[in-house]
Amino acid sequence: MTAVAKAIDRTVGFDIWQLWYVLAVAGALSGIAGALPMLRLAANRLVVGTPLTAAALGPAGWLIAALCLFGAIGLGASRSRFAALIALATFATALVWLTVALGQAATDLTAGQPPATRARLASGGWAGLLMLTCAMTWAAGRARIGGAGWLAIASLLIAFVLLYRAGVYDSLSLAVEYRARAASVQAAIVQHIALSAAAVVLAALTCALLYAWRSGRYAVDIAINGLQVVPAVALLGGLVALVSGMLAAVPALRATGLSAIGPGPAVLAIACYLLLPFWRGLEGALRAADPATRDAATAIGLTRRQILLDIHLPLGAPILIGALRVASVQAIGLVTLGALVGAGGLGGIVFDGMAQFAPDLILLGTLPVIGLSLLIERSLSVVEDAARRRLRG
Template sequence: MTPAWPRLLPAAVALAALIFGQDALSLAPNRLMPGVPLPAREVLPGWAWLLLPLLALGTAPWRHAPIAASAALLVLLAALGAAAAGLLEGAAPAARATLGATAWVALGATAALVFWPGQRRLLAAALLALGLGALAWGGVLDGLSLAVEFRARREAVGAALLTHLWLSLAALALALALASVLALAGLASTRLTGFLDALLGGVQVVPAIALFGLLVPLLAALLGVFPGLRAAGFGAIGATPALIGIALYLSLPLLRALRTGLTATDPAVLQAATALGMGRGRMLAWVRLPLGLPHFLGGLRVAAVQAVGLVTLGGLVGAGGLGALVFEGMAQFATDLILLGALPVVALALAVDAGLGVLERRA
């Protein structure tokens, strides 16, 4: 059982933000204009202070603490939604009730309690997702500006999410194929190890934006020499440079994980396998790969989370995905549109990390 005192800090931050903060919500004339900040103590309904006992349970030294924190987060969201609906009563149709810095600090601190390492964390996350769905379906959050922006762009957000997932999986698969070939080549010839590390390590120090920028003219020149590639679906902008650039970034952690897993087998085990008449292929499939699985999954976990984040930058080269919403929001100075692209990226990264973390621990 983990001690309770470290969890007191995020709970204290959440309460301090709600009690002393001055901008839990802001009422703006439209989606682009700044609003009038309003403190939580003035706009939240009285039942919102159910947070106090729930946060206390969320910091208690028991295994259900993350579930109590999840309930506290849902109560806080429902209270903010009710407050936003109250502010919009009698306001102009274009008026927006936007979450302020105080609300985001309180929500983030409470979410930290939900995802705090320990027991019942995944169950708490699942209950939180169900609760969010119930609040959205019941219209509790409809008054919040972020929900209004989502309703206006529901189809675009859904398409961007699917594109983001596809790009992440495709880049990860491409990087895994490249890393597997390089790992096997390094296993056959140790001289290649240093060269491959230096080559892929050099890619890591290049900023992603610069790498994408370099790939665009290089691919344009390549397509000029081989126009048939364009007919096959390749392009100088769009998914092609994004996938190549992201795969290059992901290859190094995958290569190191594969190499560590392939070389981690006890020499005595390899000698026994050789004595049984196993060749290199059977030894790789039946001995090295199964014994190196924990290392493989560790590298895959890191690379998968990186893929979800790096695909966001693919919006800069026309690859689409949630990054396109983020950059569109930046161009319009629309905070809600930025969050509409950024928040799903954070949720995807957390979900991927948690899911692969479970597989890694079991392996």
């Protein structure tokens, strides 16, 4: 069989195994999307509701499935960049169309119902969106054109924003929830970014200061590694307990603006966890220049300051950016938990949603967290790769 496949591969010019693989993936996609509920119609925002299958999408569902198959076949049939680009465009179209079809179905379902009725995306709808996103990433990788993925993401975002403005998604439960609290969600996103940035800056400065303390380096290393073992919930709880105890013991401290609850303790606790990535990054970056280079720099009479700025910094830049990437992603996750001690940010929305058991409110808080950390992760790793390439020449 393999021999036959190879013969076909030679004559027709495509990889037949790839085609089978792709067809299996496409089959799974349509199978899952067909078997799982696409939407749920609920009487209000707190109940789960009754599931609705893909039939609710009408003929658009079949066309989207056909588009998925077309894209997968295009991706499997040829390894050329052109085919990959076509597949990327096909998957992107299918993704946008799926959201529009879901929005339309939601509008039809909620028409004539009481205003509290919600049409919520169900497991099949989420699975479909997620799989199409994965397929797009796959196609963008195969296109091997720098920036194809970013361009696709940017155009998709613009399309989604325009469609939202046009009111296509207005009946989807998530959009209804967002409209009810748009201002607070936007404020929470800004606050979340500010808190994460504060923690990252605080950790980076502390780490640099600690590194300058030469004789204590071994002890600092042990302490920073040990801090990592402390569970975040315990550190937050312990810190609040200690600070509130201190405030009770010395009430005069209150005048200095110190408080046990709020953004202060949260940023402090989060910065403790970010010390380790920065510490490792700093160690790695300073080791990146080999001893011979350092000796040569000293020999030609560079000052210590010049050696740091002209030798260590450029050579260690990719490692430092990597440290910043890891620390930033961790910060965004930990700030979510910081809402536990009243720090605010998106965690507040998530905890509100958990307390009310309201799925849409939870999504409203968690989706921006995931989006923010993915955005930071991806963009800083692009910068990191660029720095690494520049170093290699």
